[in-house]
Amino acid sequence: MSNSISVVGAGSMGAAIARLGLAAGRPVQVVTRDVAAAQAVDPAVEATxxxxxxxxxxxxxxxPYPALDDVVATYGDQLAGRTVVDITNPLDFSTFDSLVVPADSSAATELAARLPGAQVLKAFNTTFAATLATGTVGDVPTTVLVAGDDPDAKGSLTAAFxxxxxxxxxxxxxxxARELEALGFLQLTLAAGEKTSWTTGFALL
Structure with missing residues (x-):
């Protein structure tokens, strides 16, 4: 099972991340309530x-951030001992003007507290699906910023992709993760306000 990837969700981000895993030569499982959507990501994925x-x-x-409750309830025990990557940006979508976690916390920190047996990382939340698909932001490679306390988990994520x-x-x-979520929040609001495009993003030079 080394470096194998399970992607929970088959939306634009889930599909883009699954295809990155396939491009890296890894076994990829896509888990979703709509198995047809998982199968549509790529014939090579294991649709579950x-x-x-x-x-x-x-x-x-x-x-989305609210769906983490269902994941913890359904898969909490199974996630023990695994590297768990939270990509959410916990926005208040009613106002699109704030994060819904405390100022001294993050969605990833909250998730880690609920999954004490897992190695929780924050990653992929500062990238859009389009830049994951192309692998570039402007003229530079798309960068996935990762926050986490477990070096082995970070190594597993890096090796997987x-x-x-x-x-x-x-x-x-x-x-x-708090700063990454703030950066993700800023990027989303800029794109939603048509100040930038959903096909662009922040680049690390």
Missing amino acids: AFGEPLTGDVVVLAL DGSAVRIVDAGPLRR
């Missing part, structure tokens, strides 16, 4: 209904 067992040692939660178009950069401990 939500609630069925996870097969990856790196589990990417490519879902080694050979894909993106580069993965260590952004520090899990407490840096």
